[in-house]
Amino acid sequence: MAGSRGAGGQGSGGRGLGLAPGREFDLIRSFFPAAGAAPRADVTVGPGDDCAVVGGGIALSCDMSVEGVHFRREWLSEREIGYRAAAAALSDLAAVAARPIGLLASVALPRGDAEATAAALMEGVTNAAERVGAGVLGGDMSATPGPLVLDITVIGEAKDPVLRCGATPGDSVWVTGDLGGAAAAVTQWLRGETPATELRERFAAPVPRTREALWLHRHRLLHALLDLSDGLAGDVGHLAAASGVAIVLDSAAVPIHPAVRRMAGSADEAFRLAVAGGEDYEICFTAAAGAVESLVAGFQSEFGLRLSRAGWVEEGTGVFLQRRGGGREALALGGFQHFGGAR
Amino acid sequence: MAGSRGAGGQGSGGRGLGLAPGREFDLIRSFFPAAGAAPRADVTVGPGDDCAVVGGGIALSCDMSVEGVHFRREWLSEREIGYRAAAAALSDLAAVAARPIGLLASVALPRGDAEATAAALMEGVTNAAERVGAGVLGGDMSATPGPLVLDITVIGEAKDPVLRCGATPGDSVWVTGDLGGAAAAVTQWLRGETPATELRERFAAPVPRTREALWLHRHRLLHALLDLSDGLAGDVGHLAAASGVAIVLDSAAVPIHPAVRRMAGSADEAFRLAVAGGEDYEICFTAAAGAVESLVAGFQSEFGLRLSRAGWVEEGTGVFLQRRGGGREALALGGFQHFGGAR
Numbered sequence: 169m170a171g172s173r174g175a176g177g178q179g180s181g182g183r184g185l186g187l188a189p190g191r192e193f194d195l196i197r198s199f200f201p202a203a204g205a206a207p208r209a210d211v212t213v214g215p216g217d218d219c220a221v222v223g224g225g226i227a228l229s230c231d232m233s234v235e236g237v238h239f240r241r242e243w244l245s246e247r248e249i250g251y252r253a254a255a256a257a258l259s260d261l262a263a264v265a266a267r268p269i270g271l272l273a274s275v276a277l278p279r280g281d282a283e284a285t286a287a288a289l290m291e292g293v294t295n296a297a298e299r300v301g302a303g304v305l306g307g308d309m310s311a312t313p314g315p316l317v318l319d320i321t322v323i324g325e326a327k328d329p330v331l332r333c334g335a336t337p338g339d340s341v342w343v344t345g346d347l348g349g350a351a352a353a354v355t356q357w358l359r360g361e362t363p364a365t366e367l368r369e370r371f372a373a374p375v376p377r378t379r380e381a382l383w384l385h386r387h388r389l390l391h392a393l394l395d396l397s398d399g400l401a402g403d404v405g406h407l408a409a410a411s412g413v414a415i416v417l418d419s420a421a422v423p424i425h426p427a428v429r430r431m432a433g434s435a436d437e438a439f440r441l442a443v444a445g446g447e448d449y450e451i452c453f454t455a456a457a458g459a460v461e462s463l464v465a466g467f468q469s470e471f472g473l474r475l476s477r478a479g480w481v482e483e484g485t486g487v488f489l490q491r492r493g494g495g496r497e498a499l500a501l502g503g504f505q506h507f508g509g510a511r
Numbered sequence: 512m513a514g515s516r517g518a519g520g521q522g523s524g525g526r527g528l529g530l531a532p533g534r535e536f537d538l539i540r541s542f543f544p545a546a547g548a549a550p551r552a553d554v555t556v557g558p559g560d561d562c563a564v565v566g567g568g569i570a571l572s573c574d575m576s577v578e579g580v581h582f583r584r585e586w587l588s589e590r591e592i593g594y595r596a597a598a599a600a601l602s603d604l605a606a607v608a609a610r611p612i613g614l615l616a617s618v619a620l621p622r623g624d625a626e627a628t629a630a631a632l633m634e635g636v637t638n639a640a641e642r643v644g645a646g647v648l649g650g651d652m653s654a655t656p657g658p659l660v661l662d663i664t665v666i667g668e669a670k671d672p673v674l675r676c677g678a679t680p681g682d683s684v685w686v687t688g689d690l691g692g693a694a695a696a697v698t699q700w701l702r703g704e705t706p707a708t709e710l711r712e713r714f715a716a717p718v719p720r721t722r723e724a725l726w727l728h729r730h731r732l733l734h735a736l737l738d739l740s741d742g743l744a745g746d747v748g749h750l751a752a753a754s755g756v757a758i759v760l761d762s763a764a765v766p767i768h769p770a771v772r773r774m775a776g777s778a779d780e781a782f783r784l785a786v787a788g789g790e791d792y793e794i795c796f797t798a799a800a801g802a803v804e805s806l807v808a809g810f811q812s813e814f815g816l817r818l819s820r821a822g823w824v825e826e827g828t829g830v831f832l833q834r835r836g837g838g839r840e841a842l843a844l845g846g847f848q849h850f851g852g853a854r
Contacts, residue, residue, distance in 0.1 A: 208646050210612050210668070220648035222612050222666055226569045230664055232617040232651045269553050269565050274575040274617075274662040303551050305563035308575045314657020319617040321573055321664040323565055325553070 250292025266324030351445020414484030593635025609667030694788025
């Protein structure tokens with residue numbers, strides 16, 4: 169149980185799936201044995217990235233949310249459950265710089281007050297879709313003897329998708345927004361506390377960084393891109409693995425949400441929530457060294473969102489943390505894993 | 512509990528969703544409040560049909576399968592569960608005469624032997640995809656404290672999709688294959704009996720009628736088309752509602768699976784299984800009167816599959832049964848409905 173997403177796998181077509189090490193990622197690897205096995209003319213990007221891309225530029229991804237795994241009913245209203253499931257899925261379109269077209273919503277509904285639940289869920293799903301200019305194109309519905317399950321499939325246009333595999337030694341690693349808020353809210357709920365409103369919002373109402381990704385792509389900055397769902401350390405681990413590089417995070421530069429600093433009992437806890445917490449649904453990209461700095465002020469005024477240089481790319485493999493004092497350590501890739509209980 | 516699908520809703524774009532009456536369809540209507548509300552240039556077909564169509568010819572549909580609702584583990588191997596979930600979803604591409612490109616598979620896995628289960632499910636999913644020339648493009652995976660859930664999203668090419676709304680008074684109604692086999696197998700399992708192999712196969716290993724639909728479409732025969740998932744009576748009810756017509760089924764011409772006749776205790780039971788049973792994943796279409804007859808022999812020799820004229824289209828609304836003796840009755844639309852307990 170915790171608040172993190174189900175670790176997807178649509179992808180970059182290469183031989184491997186480009187996922188970081190870990191038990192859940194082993195499972196995903198076993199689950200997509202055919203990854204990269206059968207190249208097709210009508211599939212530009214196969215399993216392994218944030219989206220698959222077919223038909224010359226249609227990006228697709230699905231994201232499943234399970235009650236008791238990704239959320240609890242005590243934490244969120246039904247409208248928020250629907251919104252959050254759809255926003256998390258739509259974030260995968262931002263993660264390849266795709267323009268959203270629409271979504272399909274599949275829901276397994278516990279028997280009971282199904283009409284009211286379905287309507288409230290769908291209101292949230294629709295709000296998330298409208299927020300990024302996507303339509304609700306259809307879906308499926310089933311009863312279930314178990315927990316509420318939503319699976320949202322998103323569809324977008326990506327004639328020129330940005331994948332995880334383009335990070336190059338020398339690149340800088342950039343992150344939008346502030347990290348750790350969603351994980352802080354979950355931590356507080358699990359302790360029986362009530363999160364501050366701004367932390368709760370980070371969990372309940374994430375905003376897919378669609379416009380931000382398209383803006384950055386229009387400025388031709390993006391070498392590699394993904395969204396932050398598993399936690400910064402785990403997600404840059406995916407970037408590093410897919411690109412065949414090492415990534416070094418600058419401990420002083422990771423953007424920690426101010427309310428996380430206030431909530432955390434120590435600087436270490438705040439840092440851990442920001443780096444390993446997950447579900448921030450910010451985006452992370454690499455770009456040529458020095459290419460972004462002159463645009464940071466414009467980005468921040470356009471979107472009201474921080475843009476932080478959180479690290480850099482080197483030759484090698486793995487993810488490292490560069491401490492202020494000069495020490496460097498390999499990062500355990502943390503992040504929430506459903507089957508490994510890593511958090 | 513029973514073996515029928517979760518009643519989808521991707522669609523024909525009109526004001527209503529074109530679904531037959533019924534509590535589950537009310538639910539779906541409440542679940543897609545925006546249906547038809549916001550026409551978009553990049554959405555050719557919105558909620559309500561077997562697939563949505565976007566981006567000038569990409570057909571999409573999702574289909575959710577829930578343990579304890581759509582199948583039981585005692586009935587099917589994990590490989591069969593994966594195959595069947597994917598085949599049912601791929602049938603929705605056949606239902607608009609789309610050429611399959613690929614699928615995304617989302618799975619909520621009960622904790623336990625997750626690796627082996629995931630691999631077996633995926634083997635079945637991959638087999639179903641390969642059978643119709645589709646690739647496995649990605650997916651998502653989550654743990655769940657509840658039953659196994661699969662949600663399969665299918666993607667195909669449909670520059671000229673055939674929808675439910677094209678049935679015209681005077682048309683004939685045609686059905687591929689033989690009906691009632693899947694429902695007969697479920698009936699026997701629920702009675703504690705062991706179904707005959709050929710009935711079990713109809714439930715466990717349905718074959719999406721992809722090639723058949725494309726063949727019929729190439730012959731320019733199809734006015735309206737869908738696949739048979741809810742049962743012939745319920746599904747022609749969707750056709751009738753979407754097209755604004757009445758459909759009359761000819762009781763003597765409904766193609767009942769021979770093994771269903773042998774299994775059933777009476778001719779009435781066999782007929783009921785064939786008309787209301789559901790999950791046969793055959794296709795049903797309307798065509799101009801007299802247009803198909805000369806091609807029936809060619810179809811049957813090409814596909815080894817019967818093609819039966821099961822009724823016709825009239826002005827009006829609803830679904831009727833024409834009895835041999837000449838009597839006509841309105842058909843209760845039966846079909847399996849998850850929330851209404853109609854069966």
